[in-house]
Amino acid sequence: MRIQFRMPSVAVLAALAVTAMIAVGLPASTTAASLTASGSATTSAGMGSWCSVPNPSVSGNVYSLSDFTEIQAPESTTDTGAAKTTVRMLVLPVVNDGSFDPVEPLPAQVGGVDNQLGVRLWSCTPGMSSTQSIKLTAWRGSYTATAASAWVWDVAPTSVSFAQARLNAGANLAINGATTTTTRPGTEVRDAHRGINNLGGQSGANADPVTMRYSWMLTNGRTKNADFTNDPACASKTCHVDGGAGVTNYNNVFSGVDTAAASNAVFQNSTTYLAEKYYSGAGTWPSTTTTTTQLQCSSQTRERIWFWYTDWSAWSAWTDATGTACPANTDLRQYRSQTVPRTVTVDSVPTVTPTVIAPKGSNTNDALLRDTTGTLIQYVVLEWWGTGTPPADLEVEVFVK
Structure with a gap:
């Protein structure tokens, strides 16, 4: 630690400071108002206040x-x-x-x-x-x-x-x-x-x-x-x-x-x-990921030739519905529905x-x-x-x- 002393009276207490530092195990050799050690000091031993900071060389x-x-x-x-x-x-x-x-x-x-x-x-x-x-x-x-x-x-x-x-x-x-x-x-x-x-x-x-x-x-x-x-x-x-x-x-x-x-x-x-x-x-x-349900629709169609209808076509592939229900059936198109789980990820x-x-x-x-x-x-x-x-x-x- 680098330790800095703030002494109440340097002229009067210089000798006492050295004695006190030796007593608490601190180095007694000082330069100006600071000294360096690898440890930390935690008491002023009655010699005024001092402050310590880490030693970068250690x-x-x-x-x-x-x-x-x-x-x-x-x-x-x-x-x-x-x-x-x-x-x-x-x-x-x-x-x-x-x-x-x-x-x-x-x-x-x-x-x-x-x-x-x-x-x-x-x-x-x-x-x-x-x-x-x-x-x-x-x-x-x-x-x-x-x-x-x-x-x-x-x-x-x-x-x-x-x-x-x-x-x-x-x-x-x-x-x-x-x-x-x-x-x-x-x-x-x-x-x-x-x-x-x-x-x-x-x-x-x-x-x-x-x-x-x-x-x-x-x-x-x-x-x-x-x-x-x-x-x-x-x-x-x-x-x-x-x-x-x-x-x-x-x-x-x-x-x-x-x-x-x-x-x-x-x-x-x-x-x-x-x-x-x-x-x-x-x-x-x-992001947040949630699991919800998605409505899907499939449809089949038939044609009307004069007074009669042709057979129904094959069912189309399932597609996601844009609302909460599939469209209503008509004479020429009918629908079926299913719900599937859907994982949704949003920022x-x-x-x-x-x-x-x-x-x-x-x-x-x-x-x-x-x-x-x-x-x-x-x-x-x-x-x-x-x-x-x-x-x-x-x-x-x-x-x-």
Whole structure:
């Protein structure tokens, strides 16, 4: 843990602080007002107040905002000379391999289900930037046929840990189109996260591909003091749900202190946001199937030649009736009816479901990267932007519950 002390009188208590730290088993060697340890401290031993956050060098699934990669994010899909936006971003392939286990147990009020993806924001700074912005999203992959050369890594995953892996997100052009065999995954999710890439766009009766691949964690609509399950609206198959505008003002989403009351997302100096989505399976729109009965009719006819009738023809094939009864019989046509069971499937209004990542099991890294269900891998994008650099104690922990 990185531990920050807020001492009542540094000049008077410096020596006592060292003594107290030794007494409670904390490292006594400090630099300025912070020190680093792999454990967590839970008592100030009468020496004033302090605050601890995880140590990224010990916990590979913890990422300090000040260490995010700075990229020039393109705004154009065709012009390499077009304006670019400076952002700090990490694109992480998240699997349930143990390297994304929570660094400490999640508080009870967080809720959620086993193996659910989520993020926890850690901080010790009491007053944070009100102008910087943050956005954290997750995306189902669609890379079954992606060429090996399209996988461009800053740090490739190992056979034992994905937490250290980083997809490269620095391509000079933005992407706005359906996934192809040459699409770079890091670039595609970068631009989908930023709202530039519509992944081919909604077409006809098909569901919007962005909605079918997107899971929200922290974006506009969620804060530490509001209901942290506040979800984007989606009532029909044509709805478009994406990463939104992000959240401006860190004080609205980080706890920032070690004395905050446990409520909603907040527990002491951390806040937790769980991943949720509207799609199911490999991007399937929810539907409702019912069994009902269908009236069918069959008819036979005969001709009238002057004063007499010919014989009845053979019965026609059964056809679905358009109403609740077959037509009335006449001299030249008569009907028979039957009812048959009929299964009817209709699109339904989607319900929010947790984004769950199953244990890795015996799957190879290649199989995990090419999963299209979102149940073996989620591509998580962490981004902040704005003037200045956040303090080192502002961190994002990505976990599988």
